[in-house]
Amino acid sequence: MFQQFERLPPDSILGLMAQYRADAAPLKVDLGVGVYRDATGATPVLECVRQAEGLLLAEQTTKAYVAPAGRAEFNEAVEALVLGPDHPVRRERRARTVQAPGGCGALRLGAELIHLAAPAATVHVSDPTWGNHVPLLGGCGLRLDRYPYYEAAARRVRFDAMLERLDRASQGDVVLLHACCHNPTGADLPPAQWDQVIELLERRRLVPYLDLAYQGFGVDLERDAHGVRRVLARLPEALVAISFSKNLGLYRERVGALIVVSESPDRAEAVNSHVLKIARGIYSMPPDHGAAVAARVLTDAKLKAGWLTELEAMRVRIASMRTLLAAELRTATGGAGFDFIAGQHGMFSLLGITGEAVARLRERHHIYMTADSRVNLAGITPENARYVAAAVAAEHSGSA
DSSP, rough: OEEEEOOOOEEEEEEEHHHHHHHHOOOEEOOOSSSOOTSSSOOOHHHHHHHHHHHHHHOOOOOOOOOOOOHHHHHHHHHHHHHHHOHHHHHTTTHHHHHEEEEHHHHHHHHHHHEEEEETTTEEESSSSSSSHHHHHHHHEEEEEEEEEEETTTTEEOOOHHHHHHHTTTTTTTTEOOOOOOTTTTOOHHHHHHHHHHHHHHHHHEEEEEEOOTTTTOHHHHHHTHHHHHHHHHOOSSEEEEOOOSSSSTTTTTTTEEEEEEESSSHHHHHHHHHHHHHHHHHHSSOHHHHHHHHHHHHOHHHHHHHHHHHHHHHHHHHHHHHHHHHHHHHHHHTTTTGGGGGGGSSEOOOOOOOHHHHHHHHHHHHEEEEOOEEGGOOOOOHHHHHHHHHHHHHHHHHH
């Protein structure tokens, strides 16, 4: 049966992680893998999570299944966090939320729902986009297309080209939008541009699919959800995939959710029944521990206050490393070519340097980033920022 299989090359990110681990250089910098790191380079367990886990372990009496939809209090808390307590779709009972195995599981669950409802629909994803969007959405048989989003060489969002391309999409097509902290560019749409996108979605009768993986890492919890809330207030149907890997640090617990908005409460119930059937056929029941932790943090006033403090500290650290790296690059290059880094949001930026320069940074300086020059700003520290900037300046200049 398996005789025809040839060994596949490693996943680009996972392969980069392995190369970094195997590098014996005393000075090396990992700007590749997309996890938060503190100033010491660690990916910490948040104190609010540690406290919530202690409470849960003391109280838990069973490991029985929860439900295909997951933990009800988790789903309710997620809706309130993402949409706000008084959003119209909640008042009108048009939203249904199900727990999923991480943001990836939520994205695939939504993709399977789209394929079931409209197998001929095209899903339009940004160019560039997170690398795993393509297999997660396309792997179930959906057709994918690209819309222009960002020009790395010019360090700018191609907003007019984005609108022009989406204006040619077919009615009923799906548009995948990064809700905040665009991965891999860090370049987000301001509110006025969100409104233009919403007008186009309405006019062309396109279905938005919003990926919210970094709420709280951009500006704050409320403003990072601005696009999601505006879209859902205006469009009759939408999907939102949510991850708690970053803002709660629950990477290995795989905590995510899918919100599906329908045009009426009855339609929402019908759609939700199909979501649950899809989930049952893929993973049967979602894992509970991480969702139980998240629910406890989101619903316990003291734990939530602690989380908000920790989340703000993570956001501020990333933003300060953006400012620091941009300043060091200005000094190292003698120009303002990398100043854009300081004005972007979230963990990622595209440096806009060549693949050859990226390879030299890895081989000569032991600085690791993806081939497209995406860097994770959480890998920058006050101790390595000048070293990274000097190396980038040297290799970028050498590739010009």
